Amino acid sequence: MNKWYMNDGSERDIVVSSRIRLARNLNGYPFPNKMTSEQKYEVIQKVSDAITKSRSKWKNKFVFYDMDKISRINAYSMVERHLISPDFAENGQGRAALITEDETVSIMINEEDHVRIQVLTSGLELKTAYKIANEIDSLLDKSLNFAFDSELGYLTECPTNLGTGMRACAMLHIPALETMGAINPLGNTISKIGLTMRGTFGEGSTVKCSMYQLSNQVTLGISESSAIENLENMTKQIIARERQARSGIDRDKLEDMAYRAWGVLSSARMISSAEFLNLADKLRLGIGMEIFDRVGLEVIDELIMICQPASLQVKAGGALDEETRDKLRARTIRETLEK
């Protein structure tokens, strides 16, 4: 089955993915950080049942992961694929995840809140992602009856999530703005209108492959659709600016850069994660600017997913030292590019 990143999406040359995350909690239980093991187990059971015992089309679409039982490598590979949070991977005790095979929907149980629903789509497709998230939300709510206050909205552990409990996020590939040094000033503007720009893996993470998370900050006193509208508008502005910045790049130099990146990626026998991401960044820009067309954006986005350290080790079926990983990464890249 195709993963979400193999599907097309609008403005995909700049918007790698759209993501919607909903924070929800069950009535009658304290927040996860105050729960007993028994309570955690109960919540896991209830959430899981709400799907698998339903009559919905989602009934058989999820795979259940007991986070306490899966290997750390497996857990970190989920982080790399943006399916769960780093904290969720660090500590699996009393936690579980439900993830669809195409990795579009993931549900973290007993992260900061009882339930975190997340939907990922490729390109700028926030409304599509929200529609799916809303479907899952309704399905779960039917049997779980999420904690909701008529004034405060959805109750969440952290007050910054109160209200809609929704975080909408666009993953932007903006190498031209980055090269121009335009990201920091942009970040300042953005924060004034209730949005925020973060690193590739969210708050406090470093930026990889010129990819930035743009997301909404405000969840209280604003509807889901308005929040999504705001984010979409700002995303479109950034897209326009990135396109403007890209139009100023010397096409000959970019062509050379993209082809060299292709040359190394399709030839190297060992490649580090950092070098790979650096080259993927350049190649993605070349493809986005229609200067390079031997592969599509989806191939690069797939590589970025499958070539990170933990995902490679999952593929290999066990822990690998750095050199072996670098070799496997190079082989994986070559095989994927040759396809």
Place this chain on the structure above:
Amino acid sequence: MNKWYMNDGSERDIVVSSRIRLARNLNGYPFPNKMTSEQKYEVIQKVSDAITKSRSKWKNKFVFYDMDKISRINAYSMVERHLISPDFAENGQGRAALITEDETVSIMINEEDHVRIQVLTSGLELKTAYKIANEIDSLLDKSLNFAFDSELGYLTECPTNLGTGMRACAMLHIPALETMGAINPLGNTISKIGLTMRGTFGEGSTVKCSMYQLSNQVTLGISESSAIENLENMTKQIIARERQARSGIDRDKLEDMAYRAWGVLSSARMISSAEFLNLADKLRLGIGMEIFDRVGLEVIDELIMICQPASLQVKAGGALDEETRDKLRARTIRETLEK
């Protein structure tokens, strides 16, 4: 017609080429630096006639170049291909060259001496090269009657060439010894036995592509065959040392290095001369060590000949700025590798 470097030769992974040069002068004329223009013209005519009016198989094999009339770019491209000396290219006045189409034999007229016969072969083939040089020498001597003293041997402008007038030279590709820092100590040893190690383009030139000229210093009191024997023996010792050094290289790293070099060479859209030579060096080592086999050594050696600045401009038919040259170089490399 195949150039000499497209032919095979023994120990070619380490010995790029073997070269024999004979310095000869005509009786009845001062050395070139003391000659009048008329005398220079006469010598050019005589040497040229000695070949074209002969009945030898060489009769129609040479192309005549009036060094005063050809463009400097053309002249420098001959230097790049080791057919003439840099000084000969700098100042064409009263000078001419006769060069076979396969570039095996070149005759400089009115360089430091009246006649400089040079023969180039690929691999360690000093005896083959000498045999050809000797043939040309005999052919010219028949009508020109070279200046010869029964005690001093062939008379030459510079006393260091007196005697045999012969310089034998092996162009060595010794990247492993270079990396080990073994070249300087080797140079010291070599100089004690009447040999010398020089840069890629001879005395005082910088080393490019890990290529060194090993040649005999002594021309007096030693026969041609002994001088060649000495050089060949030392070359074989260096080959053995280089092979030893190569066997210590991490094959995985070398494989990666060679494939990356291939990747960049076959993909880049612009490439400087320095970067090209650096990558050609690595790829040549990978091919020599049978780690890389998509192209043979002759392809790399051909590239090294045709991708230098002047040769590229000859190909383009005129002067090119650096950027255009870097683009043409990249295209030439890609086309050659794809063949």
